[in-house]
Amino acid sequence: MKQVVQAAVQTAMEYIGQMGEGELEVKVDLIDTLRTITEGKIYVENERARLTKQLADIKEKQGDVKEASKLLQDVQVETYGAMDKREKSEFILEQIRLCLDSQDNIRALILSDKISAKLLANEEYQDIKLRYHKLMIRYYTRKENFLAIARAYLQIYQTPVIQADPAEKDKYLKLVVLYVILSQYDSEQADLAARVFAFKHLTDLPNFKRMLKYFITVELLSLDKFKEIHGKDLQELDVISEGVSALSYFNITFES
Numbered sequence: 001m002k003q004v005v006q007a008a009v010q011t012a013m014e015y016i017g018q019m020g021e022g023e024l025e026v027k028v029d030l031i032d033t034l035r036t037i038t039e040g041k042i043y044v045e046n047e048r049a050r051l052t053k054q055l056a057d058i059k060e061k062q063g064d065v066k067e068a069s070k071l072l073q074d075v076q077v078e079t080y081g082a083m084d085k086r087e088k089s090e091f092i093l094e095q096i097r098l099c100l101d102s103q104d105n106i107r108a109l110i111l112s113d114k115i116s117a118k119l120l121a122n123e124e125y126q127d128i129k130l131r132y133h134k135l136m137i138r139y140y141t142r143k144e145n146f147l148a149i150a151r152a153y154l155q156i157y158q159t160p161v162i163q164a165d166p167a168e169k170d171k172y173l174k175l176v177v178l179y180v181i182l183s184q185y186d187s188e189q190a191d192l193a194a195r196v197f198a199f200k201h202l203t204d205l206p207n208f209k210r211m212l213k214y215f216i217t218v219e220l221l222s223l224d225k226f227k228e229i230h231g232k233d234l235q236e237l238d239v240i241s242e243g244v245s246a247l248s249y250f251n252i253t254f255e256s
Contacts, residue, residue: 031051031058072095136152174208177208181250214226
């Protein structure tokens with residue numbers, strides 16, 4: 001009976017949680033057995049997803065990130081009716097992270113579409129929203145899509161939990177300004193720059209307001225003078241990147 005299979009699987013999963021590091025081989029064998037039992041059975045699809053996540057975690061700890069990513073990709077949690085939104089979202093975020101960690105950028109982008117804008121707008125899922133946009137920043141950084149990075153940072157900045165923390169609020173508005181400046185000029189960049197410049201909070205960051213003003217004013221700008229004035233601001237700014245500082249990004253973008 002379905003109920004018997006489900007109860008047996010759930011009980012066996014409790015044993016997995018009780019196993020220590022010295023029982024890793026037995027633990028993996030039990031997970032594999034349970035995954036075989038649950039394969040193709042809708043009534044234990046949540047259990048199979050959780051077992052797969054446990055196995056992926058083990059593979060990642062062993063250094064096999066590609067195998068961990070492949071394991072998670074085989075689970076389509078977005079189709080699961082019995083799994084709640086939070087667990088689905090956290091599972092998909094892990095899929096995206098592992099794809100990025102294994103350099104599978106295209107699949108990471110495809111998976112990102114499975115997180116709905118409606119869910120991200122829900123204050124109940126602020127932590128999901130922050131994790132999602134930080135992962136997307138990793139993706140856009142690799143593509144050097146600075147406008148998309150600016151928008152992602154803007155989404156983070158506008159999240160209530162960030163707005164409630166003065167230090168985090170300042171940090172993320174600075175990053176929005178930085179990436180708006182780095183973005184290639186077009187109508188979308190100009191519109192975003194004008195909107196950000198009008199933020200009341202930007203008056204509390206006069207150096208960054210002046211920095212942005214240089215790039216919305218139609219006049220020649222000396223890059224040497226700009227870096228002399230704002231180099232320290234850029235140097236001290238932490239960014240989510242892959243070993244490149246904010247000042248280095250600026251130098252690469254405007255001197256290449």
